[in-house]
Amino acid sequence: MRVAVIGVGLTKFGEHWDTSFSRLFVEAGARAIEDAGIDGGDIDAIYVGNMSGGRFIDQEHISALIADHAGLNPVSSTRVEAACASGGLALRSAAMAILSGMHDIVVAGGVEKMTDVLTERTTQTLATAADQEWEAFLGMTFPGLYAVIARRHMYEFGTTREQLAMVSVKNHGNAIHNPYAQFHRKITVEDVLNSAMVADPLRLLDCSPITDGAACVILASEEKAKEFTDSPVYITGSGQASSTISLHDRERITVIDSTVNAGKEAYKRANVEAKDIQVAEVHDAFTIGEILAIEGLGFVELGRGGPATEEGITQIGGKIPVNTSGGLKAKGHPVGATGVAQAVEIVLQLRGEAEARQVDADIGLTHNVGGSGGTAVVHIFEKG
Numbered sequence: 001m002r003v004a005v006i007g008v009g010l011t012k013f014g015e016h017w018d019t020s021f022s023r024l025f026v027e028a029g030a031r032a033i034e035d036a037g038i039d040g041g042d043i044d045a046i047y048v049g050n051m052s053g054g055r056f057i058d059q060e061h062i063s064a065l066i067a068d069h070a071g072l073n074p075v076s077s078t079r080v081e082a083a084c085a086s087g088g089l090a091l092r093s094a095a096m097a098i099l100s101g102m103h104d105i106v107v108a109g110g111v112e113k114m115t116d117v118l119t120e121r122t123t124q125t126l127a128t129a130a131d132q133e134w135e136a137f138l139g140m141t142f143p144g145l146y147a148v149i150a151r152r153h154m155y156e157f158g159t160t161r162e163q164l165a166m167v168s169v170k171n172h173g174n175a176i177h178n179p180y181a182q183f184h185r186k187i188t189v190e191d192v193l194n195s196a197m198v199a200d201p202l203r204l205l206d207c208s209p210i211t212d213g214a215a216c217v218i219l220a221s222e223e224k225a226k227e228f229t230d231s232p233v234y235i236t237g238s239g240q241a242s243s244t245i246s247l248h249d250r251e252r253i254t255v256i257d258s259t260v261n262a263g264k265e266a267y268k269r270a271n272v273e274a275k276d277i278q279v280a281e282v283h284d285a286f287t288i289g290e291i292l293a294i295e296g297l298g299f300v301e302l303g304r305g306g307p308a309t310e311e312g313i314t315q316i317g318g319k320i321p322v323n324t325s326g327g328l329k330a331k332g333h334p335v336g337a338t339g340v341a342q343a344v345e346i347v348l349q350l351r352g353e354a355e356a357r358q359v360d361a362d363i364g365l366t367h368n369v370g371g372s373g374g375t376a377v378v379h380i381f382e383k384g
């Protein structure tokens with residue numbers, strides 16, 4: 001498959017008290033439109049990832065809100081929801097709309113405004129992505145679920161507390177060079193180990209933050225893209241898979257099956273293998289998440305994620321740089337926007353526009369997870 005990415009745009013990630021939800025989307029969209037060199041009138045459709053406008057800002061029907069406030073009526077606009085994988089799924093839906101032949105130019109975007117409510121409400125809202133009856137009702141939260149996985153990974157494979165911390169230290173280090181990131185603060189392993197306990201063994205600096213933000217990419221058919229650029233980045237593979245929503249229904253909890261299966265589908269469609277990937281943005285909502293991702297996507301063997309992180313293979317300059325943007329951990333995690341923001345970073349890397357975070361890469365990957373793995377979406381990107 002080949003769908004061209006001809007434009008990308010982001011808002012700064014963080015707290016935006018002074019900006020409305022739709023304005024965040026419009027800001028990211030306007031940057032992407034300008035980057036693509038298209039006109040609003042060229043757009044055929046919008047797909048927008050959003051997890052929970054209803055609970056975070058009391059706003060549903062956000063597809064229409066966004067098309068209207070972007071001045072794009074009567075263009076069709078569709079909201080896509082799969083918890084934290086909503087953005088990745090919006091990207092996949094937009095790519096499929098182009099591959100079907102129905103549309104030539106489509107906006108894939110994502111937006112979330114999470115800081116307008118108190119942390120308690122945010123935590124409860126995020127927990128609606130878990131199984132209400134068997135997990136959330138009994139008090140499980142997402143830090144809690146990932147803490148259970150982390151403990152089991154430590155028990156089965158000897159992954160150390162320090163190795164988890166090293167994921168955070170790396171990603172905070174990368175975010176310093178990303179002007180759109182929420183945090184620009186260098187941290188050490190000791191900082192992580194001394195930060196407040198959230199859900200044992202995960203501490204504050206093992207968790208992604210609560211974030212407002214939006215991201216957009218403009219997709220075009222291969223033919224149409226030629227009108228706007230000589231060197232687009234192409235999406236050459238897309239994979240999506242489902243797994244049990246509850247941890248207790250899984251045969252094992254140290255592997256996220258949806259990640260493995262979405263990865264396999266994306267590799268197959270792109271006709272590449274894990275060893276061909278040269279840069280990746282993966283779902284590090286918690287530090288253990290990045291370790292599960294690099295194992296599940298086949299960058300390292302099962303159980304080797306901790307030692308591989310310690311050896312530095314996922315650092316900028318390492319064998320497979322991971323989360324050069326700062327990842328969800330330090331760039332921020334506006335849940336509905338994250339999957340699209342990951343695509344923005346990979347496109348910048350493949351275009352050679354990632355400035356101080358730049359790596360040498362022709363093939364990149366994005367990996368976006370919904371909940372504790374009920375959904376996973378993987379995309380492969382290649383330089384044109």
Ligand code: COA
Pocket residue numbers: 084119123126142143198204205207208209210285333371
């Ligand atoms: N990483 C680093 N620093 C963080 C942080 C994080 N995840 N969360 C908050 N901070 C910082 C704030 O910037 C603030 O710093 P300051 O005092 O210098 O201004 C300080 O810690 C306190 O912030 P506050 O907003 O009071 O934190 P909180 O207690 O409300 O939230 C968590 C902390 C861990 C509960 C929250 O970040 C969280 O829920 N994260 C997980 C989000 C999640 O589950 N996403 C979905 C994944 S599937």
